[in-house]
Amino acid sequence: MRCSNEKIIEVKNVSMKFNLSKEKIDNLKEYIVKLVKRQLLFQEFYALKDVNFSVKKGEILGIIGLNGAGKSTLLKIIAGVLKPSEGVVNINGTVAPLIELGAGFDPNMTGRENIFLNGAILGYNQNFMEDKFDEIIEFSQLQEFIDVPLKNYSSGMKARLGFSIATLLNPDILIVDEVLSVGDFKFQRKCEERIKDMINSGTTVLFVSHSINKVESLCDRVVWLEKGKVKAIGNSIELCNKFKNYKE
Known part of the structure; x- marks a missing residue:
């Protein structure tokens, strides 16, 4: 076992x-008026x-x-x-949650920039991300697109990048x-x-x-x-x- x-x-x-x-x-x-008058009705x-x-x-x-x-x-x-x-x-x-891959990505930033952004969100420092950068690119297979803004990525490409970052460590x-x-x-x-x-x-x-x-x-x-x-x-x-x- x-x-x-x-x-x-x-x-x-x-x-x-x-x-x-x-x-x-x-x-x-209408929402604000009802909120102020306490007329909003909710169901639990x-x-x-x-x-x-x-x-x-x-x-x-x-x-x-x-x-x-x-x-x-x-x-x-x-x-x-x-x-x-x-x-x-x-x-x-x-804990490494593989739930919403790339949830912290910025669509106007490039893949390269988002690697460091997402790494920071996960608690990794700059030096660590620089050391792991090539490994992330190799696993995601996004070499040709790494300097392209994320808004031009397909959903599959975003997921590949997000997974590669999220599983850096065990x-x-x-x-x-x-x-x-x-x-x-x-x-x-x-x-x-x-x-x-x-x-x-x-x-x-x-x-x-x-x-x-x-x-x-x-x-x-x-x-x-x-x-x-x-x-x-x-x-x-x-x-x-x-x-x-x-x-x-």
Whole structure:
């Protein structure tokens, strides 16, 4: 067994509430008037409700569920992108979230400039990024486009650059949300190989994919979410088979 008994992630009583507007507001003036008069009507919506589970160091945990079950919201909370409305998440290690690749990119800056910008956002200093620059370019295969403004990149090119930067180091925890579905087939294979290298080095992985077969083959356990609540937690093969035959 590759994982230890040490807990690296603990999700305790986590809920995420959003306020959804009940009415259509056509312009900013109308919104401000209603806000001042306290006439705005909202409906509470829980994307997650009282979610509890833990992850052991070195474990590969899949998160499954139908669209709208709360999978991506949960990953963003664990990554620190969102703060839960209720509950806490305890993390014991460094986290690399492969959720929205290149979310901090500036479209008017070149690929070269965005490498250093994104590196700074991830906490890497200038000297480190200079040392890793050639490695990033080689992996992303964007040599001919590195001095072109990012607004001229395709979505696949942006993803290639974002992935190459985000996986510079082996983190303690890797969060993967559909990142393997972007880019061309050859680059997807490169991404898979790099993630496998991280897994083999002992990195803990949280994995979400629309391909239930990938979850089944890659993960040790899965958390099954349904309408924001935990439906089941258990062996990946057993629960993935149940999920395939499940009708809500």
